[in-house]
Amino acid sequence: MDRISGSLLALFALWVIWESRNLPFGTFRNPGPGYMPILLASALLLFSVVIALTGGKAERLTSIGWKEISHATAVLAACIFAALGMERFGYRLTVLLVAAVLLKAIERKSWFLTITLAVTLAFGTFYVFYTLLRVPLPFGPLGI
Amino acid sequence: MTMTETLQNLYLGFTVALAPGMLLYAFIGCLIGTLVGVLPGVGPLAGISLLLPASFGLDATSAIVLLAGIYYGAMYGGSTTSILMRIPGEAASVMTCIDGYAMTRKGRGGAALAIAAVGSYAAGTVSVIGLMLMAPPLARFALRFGPPEYFALLLLGLLVLAYMSGGSLPKSLAMALLGLLLGMIGIDPMTGYFRFHYGLVELGDGIGVVPVAVGLFGLSEILLTAGQAAPEVIKPRLRELLPSRREWKDSAWPIARGTLLGFLIGIIPGSAHIISSFVSYAVERRLSKHPERFGQGAVEGVAGPESANNSATSGAFVPMLALGVPSGPIPAVMLAAMMVHGISPGPLLIQQQPELFWGFIASMYVGNIVLLILNLPLVGLFVNILRIPYPILYPSILVFCLLGVYAVNGSVIDIWIMTMMGALGYLLRKFDFETAPIVLGLVLAPMLEMSFRQSLSMSSGSYAVFVNRPIALVMLAFGVLLLVLSLRPLVAENWRKALGLQGGANLEEKNSSSP
Numbered sequence: 001m002d003r004i005s006g007s008l009l010a011l012f013a014l015w016v017i018w019e020s021r022n023l024p025f026g027t028f029r030n031p032g033p034g035y036m037p038i039l040l041a042s043a044l045l046l047f048s049v050v051i052a053l054t055g056g057k058a059e060r061l062t063s064i065g066w067k068e069i070s071h072a073t074a075v076l077a078a079c080i081f082a083a084l085g086m087e088r089f090g091y092r093l094t095v096l097l098v099a100a101v102l103l104k105a106i107e108r109k110s111w112f113l114t115i116t117l118a119v120t121l122a123f124g125t126f127y128v129f130y131t132l133l134r135v136p137l138p139f140g141p142l143g144i
Numbered sequence: 145m146t147m148t149e150t151l152q153n154l155y156l157g158f159t160v161a162l163a164p165g166m167l168l169y170a171f172i173g174c175l176i177g178t179l180v181g182v183l184p185g186v187g188p189l190a191g192i193s194l195l196l197p198a199s200f201g202l203d204a205t206s207a208i209v210l211l212a213g214i215y216y217g218a219m220y221g222g223s224t225t226s227i228l229m230r231i232p233g234e235a236a237s238v239m240t241c242i243d244g245y246a247m248t249r250k251g252r253g254g255a256a257l258a259i260a261a262v263g264s265y266a267a268g269t270v271s272v273i274g275l276m277l278m279a280p281p282l283a284r285f286a287l288r289f290g291p292p293e294y295f296a297l298l299l300l301g302l303l304v305l306a307y308m309s310g311g312s313l314p315k316s317l318a319m320a321l322l323g324l325l326l327g328m329i330g331i332d333p334m335t336g337y338f339r340f341h342y343g344l345v346e347l348g349d350g351i352g353v354v355p356v357a358v359g360l361f362g363l364s365e366i367l368l369t370a371g372q373a374a375p376e377v378i379k380p381r382l383r384e385l386l387p388s389r390r391e392w393k394d395s396a397w398p399i400a401r402g403t404l405l406g407f408l409i410g411i412i413p414g415s416a417h418i419i420s421s422f423v424s425y426a427v428e429r430r431l432s433k434h435p436e437r438f439g440q441g442a443v444e445g446v447a448g449p450e451s452a453n454n455s456a457t458s459g460a461f462v463p464m465l466a467l468g469v470p471s472g473p474i475p476a477v478m479l480a481a482m483m484v485h486g487i488s489p490g491p492l493l494i495q496q497q498p499e500l501f502w503g504f505i506a507s508m509y510v511g512n513i514v515l516l517i518l519n520l521p522l523v524g525l526f527v528n529i530l531r532i533p534y535p536i537l538y539p540s541i542l543v544f545c546l547l548g549v550y551a552v553n554g555s556v557i558d559i560w561i562m563t564m565m566g567a568l569g570y571l572l573r574k575f576d577f578e579t580a581p582i583v584l585g586l587v588l589a590p591m592l593e594m595s596f597r598q599s600l601s602m603s604s605g606s607y608a609v610f611v612n613r614p615i616a617l618v619m620l621a622f623g624v625l626l627l628v629l630s631l632r633p634l635v636a637e638n639w640r641k642a643l644g645l646q647g648g649a650n651l652e653e654k655n656s657s658s659p
Contacts, residue, residue: 002575002576004575009322012322016325023337024335029604031597032337033332033335033339036328036597037328040321044318047314048318051312072367072368072570074370075370076566079563079566086546086550086556087556091547095547099543102538102542107535109535113536117536117539117540121543122543125543125544125547129197129547133201134200135198135200135551136551136554137547138554
């Protein structure tokens with residue numbers, strides 16, 4: 001698996017070097033804004049190659065377990081929804097939906113537990129952070 | 145600074161720390177920290193990051209006292225789950241799992257908790273004295289530092305972190321470089337050039353440390369553990385908390401050695417609190433007349449590592465407060481938190497804001513007492529949190545991740561960054577990479593680049609500036625030595641194996657990801 005991870009890191013380093021081509025490099029004695037990213041990406045490329053070349057003794061890719069992948073995908077989808085919805089639907093509605101979907105659709109909890117916990121999380125955290133601690137949180141179109 | 149001046153300053157600190165409001169914040173910080181430490185997956189790094197917005201309404205001193213309380217509270221709390229369930233609440237408690245849980249299986253779980261709490265208290269208190277005595281002279285010394293010295297120090301810090309971490313050196317260095325590259329995003333402070341922005345003006349100030357830390361540590365842990373069953377919890381009775389005379393006697397020296405080791409390792413850049421517990425365990429096993437007892441419930445295997453990781457917590461504050469240079473990812477987040485509150489840690493902090501520095505020191509003494517009072521009688525209460533099934537717990541933790549990340553800048557970009565970092569951290573941990581160097585690299589990147597380019601500016605482009613100045617030369621020479629050692633894997637492997645560092649990261653990752 002080190003061969004694959006090393007190769008991916010090497011590709012990332014090459015991509016950074018490619019993306020840095022438009023940044024002024026400066027000179028060796030007077031570095032510009034592109035100097036350090038290229039230097040760091042080159043060093044990353046070097047270590048990635050070392051990881052890939054010495055990866056023969058590492059565990060095989062098939063030895064990695066992926067049994068939690070469906071839950072992990074659902075959690076990541078919930079985060080993406082939160083990023084898209086936070087300023088459109090407001091904090092409370094977004095959190096309510098995120099918590100409710102994870103509890104009901106993914107974890108198959110009872111409706112009572114789902115609604116109680118989702119409402120508590122959405123409105124409880126809003127009260128503590130927005131009202132008591134004065135942390136600014138977004139409102140949705142319905143004023144919630 | 146004479147001893148009289150130190151005592152006068154400490155008196156000033158206690159007048160700040162013993163004010164009712166400050167005591168309350170220390171108590172709240174310790175309580176939240178203990179909860180954070182008890183919950184698997186929400187370590188001190190994610191805990192401090194998540195609760196940073198809650199400190200925005202406070203003045204600088206109260207905020208730092210609160211956040212520091214969370215830090216050392218989490219170090220205490222992590223031991224509870226290690227001893228009772230063989231789950232390290234945070235990575236530094238991995239070694240405590242081995243003998244702590246074995247003691248629990250033998251019915252001595254209460255005694256193990258008491259030894260861990262007393263050892264942590266003693267180590268925490270003694271190491272604060274070390275911090276108090278070492279930080280001011282170090283700060284005075286650091287006034288001699290110019291850009292070349294800072295560049296050498298930062299480079300050395302990254303090399304030491306990579307070298308001391310338990311995993312593979314190329315992997316650790318690659319992760320540090322990844323963090324440094326992430327730190328290149330944003331406006332170049334010397335030319336005003338906007339790098340890697342892709343049209344997002346929010347990236348002007350660069351990527352924030354909070355969404356990266358929460359993503360790599362908090363969210364990736366949720367991704368790894370969601371869908372798994374809750375483990376068995378063995379609850380100790382209060383009357384079982386008293387260790388026997390023999391257990392006290394066996395613990396005394398390991399606590400003393402752990403305190404000293406932890407403080408010294410804490411000052412060195414790297415994941416000090418994690419490394420110190422590994423080293424302390426190895427030292428205790430080496431010094432024991434009956435090393436075969438280790439792994440079977442040896443109280444020394446709990447006393448040493450627990451004292452060491454708490455002592456390292458204070459040690460890690462020395463370079464942060466005196467030099468303004470974080471020695472690991474947690475001090476890096478603390479440094480970011482201080483900057484949010486308008487404090488610039490560094491050589492001038494102690495002179496310009498003595499009430500903050502000494503108030504912070506005094507609050508650590510107070511915090512250690514609060515933690516001792518909290519941890520022993522309330523251990524049963526904290527353990528009950530672990531009875532909450534993870535399918536109910538993780539949506540709640542996720543909500544706090546979203547809230548904490550959004551609230552720092554009020555920007556959804558940070559939620560996107562957290563999500564990407566969560567996915568990245570999940571994959572990296574699957575592929576056996578450590579993620580801590582990424583956070584440190586991210587924080588150090590702007591300082592490293594600025595000091596590098598300033599050094600070249602002041603020397604008219606001559607690289608000799610890094611070797612003509614003795615302090616910079618010594619630090620760079622030490623860095624080169626580490627690299628040379630790492631090129632001789634046979635020697636290095638034996639040394640690391642001898643200290644018990646070999647495979648440490650793997651054990652940590654595996655334990656923390658499989659309750």
